[in-house]
Amino acid sequence: MVTRSYIKLYGPPVLEAMKALEKISVEIPEVSIMNTVLWREVAGQITRDLRESPIGLMVVMAELAVNHFAKSDIAIPAERSRNILSKSGESLGEYDFFFEWSKKPDREQLHKLIEKIDEELARLGCVYTIATK
Numbered sequence: 001m002v003t004r005s006y007i008k009l010y011g012p013p014v015l016e017a018m019k020a021l022e023k024i025s026v027e028i029p030e031v032s033i034m035n036t037v038l039w040r041e042v043a044g045q046i047t048r049d050l051r052e053s054p055i056g057l058m059v060v061m062a063e064l065a066v067n068h069f070a071k072s073d074i075a076i077p078a079e080r081s082r083n084i085l086s087k088s089g090e091s092l093g094e095y096d097f098f099f100e101w102s103k104k105p106d107r108e109q110l111h112k113l114i115e116k117i118d119e120e121l122a123r124l125g126c127v128y129t130i131a132t133k
Contacts, residue, residue, distance in 0.1 A: 002088070003104045003132060005031075005113060006095040010127040014096065017128070019072050020120040021097050025084060026069075026076050028113065030105070032086040035097040038068060042085065061085045095131075105132070 025033045065081040086100040
C-alpha cells in the first residue's frame, strides 16, 4: 500500500505555496509528488498508449518534470527528474498537493517534512493541513 502525505492549502498565496512544496520535494529523494497544477499538465500529456508503456511514460514524466521545474526556477538534478512526479495524480481528491513515499515513512521522516513545510509556508503566510495515509 502506498503512503501519501496530503496537503490542503488555505491561502493566499496558494501557487507560491505549491512552488515552495515542490522545492522541498527536490531535497527528499524518498518522495514523489503531485499537485493540482502539475496534474493538469500531466493529464494533458499522458495518452492511453503511454500508460501502457512504462518506459515511454517514464521518459515523458521526466521531461514534464524538467520543464515544469525550470518554469518555477527550481533546479532539479537529471536523476531526480526521473522519479519526482507521481503517476497517481488522480489520487489528489480534495487536496492540493501530495508527497508520495517510496516506502512507509517513520515518525522522524514525517516530523522533518512537517518542519520544512512549516518553515516555508509560514514565511509565505499560508496555512495548511496535512494528513498522512
